[in-house]
Amino acid sequence: MQLEYRPEVKRLDRSFRWPGGARVGIIFNLAYEGWSEGQTPGIGPMGNPLKPGYFDVNASSWAHYGPTRGIWRALEIAARNEIRMSVMVNGVLAEKWPETVRAIHQGGHEIVAHSYGMDVIPVYLDEAGQRENIKRTTQLIADVTGEVPTGWISPRGTGSTIHSALLAEAGYLHQGDCNDDDLPYLEQYGDRAIIGLPLTMDVNDLPSAIRYGNNARSLLQQFEDTLVACLERDTFPLFFDVTIHTHVYGRPAGAWVFGEIMEKAKSTMGVWIGTRHIAAQHAKDVLARATT
Template identity: 60%
Template sequence: MSEAETFRVQRATSDFRWPNGARIAVVFNLAYEAWSPGKAPGIGPMGNVLQPGFFDTNAHSWASYGAVRGIQRLTRIAAANGVKASIMVNAVLAETHPAVLAELHAAGHEIVAHSYGMDVIPVYFDEAGERANIRRTTDLIAGITGERPLGWISPRGTGSLISPRLLAEEGYVWFGDCNDDDLPAIIAASDAVDSPRIVAIPLTMDVNDLPHSIRYGNAPAALVEQFRAILDNAPRADDAPFMLDVTAHTHAFGRPAGAWAYDAMIKLALERDDIWIGTRMEIARHALAQGQMFKDQTT
């Protein structure tokens, strides 16, 4: 188990604004996920877990839909609306579906490293093992796209206590294994001038298809209405800036029953003039360019 480290954290002040002076930033994420060979999700659409030691073919088949159909449908919807998505990609997909990954990159979407597989969670590793997974994931994705990914989100958003330092040392610009804020923060391993920095971009869960519909059984239409309600009411209640993720998993809302909701939420955001829509990498660059808007908070 990794030991806790002390990081220098600079958080955004109330004066922080998104590009064009917007108070709300919306990121349209896609979770393009897969498990290591011989592995399957711990739970599938049937809801009940199999006895230990048995391979869950139902859950495995359900999760495989994302690579077979879901990613194509959701990226068609994003393209039709003129939106670039931040796409979380497990590196195993670079091995099993390299052409798809190459197409996603060529289309201009942001490719976000999402570990090797959904079962490969950084918190389980020691430092050497975690660094090896970061390098393996990075190299596999770069080998297909020709470009190293610069952003990282761990499976279930669960990095280790030392993930910020390791990712910064490996050249990552931002990571999303945090949900303690609704604005980006800038993290450094120490006060040293040459200490590597990384932008922490929260992974907000308020508009996410997997907990909303799979875990809690809500209809896709309810998520659209929740998104609408946030956009309508949050700015009236408080004038502080914030960001909001809209996340669709390719094996969940990548299906016809849910994909229309992703389309509807994109259209809701595009209709408003108080929202800036961008990728997570664009958020990171904006945060670094607005360094004067961040104050120290040691943690």
């Protein structure tokens, strides 16, 4: 099949509502991240990268907190609040820590494919490499959970000019390598389609703590301000993400804020809380009805 890499895009209008009639949606994401053998995060908690060519044992150890402790703490917080998360999972984690990926699935959370490793970014790969990475990551997760993932977010939220089309070809329902809308939208590539579901960065622990040096309480304030802005100062339908990383706010000093945000979201009238899969399927159904 000859792919069409420039999609026909169909967007939702201001009449759109989330399930139950809510104008505002909230999605809780957990970034559960791993790196290929011999690779580490580009920067560690100290904030200053090493000279090129040296293995950063500090950054490597920092990242390994995710599968060791952070994932379990985050799953416990979600279970206590009875909230289903969308969990970004790298294929390497299904390969090396399958028990953690199995626990995510058994907890009722959506697993969103997150490339093989955080160092495997689609834009750096040719078309064949992107196809292989999609296939490999999808299969590793499916082998552990018994279920094929329906959503994809690339490391850094950076796909490529053709990656969304390749995901549509592979049967994915939604992808989050976009941030150009307040709502999901449909990307049609010939006879294949995929929902673009923006990954919002306003309430996210990694830029807040690592890039800007804020403490956990500031993320709570950011959530509260965003919620007020969406409910009281805006009239358009929209959604926003609340995201933490297992190796960042999966630690006690930050994890508490994830739980407190969940509690505040649950107690707020007029918001819908759900997973990226449910959001994407709902938007797809609404758009399908609008064209019939």
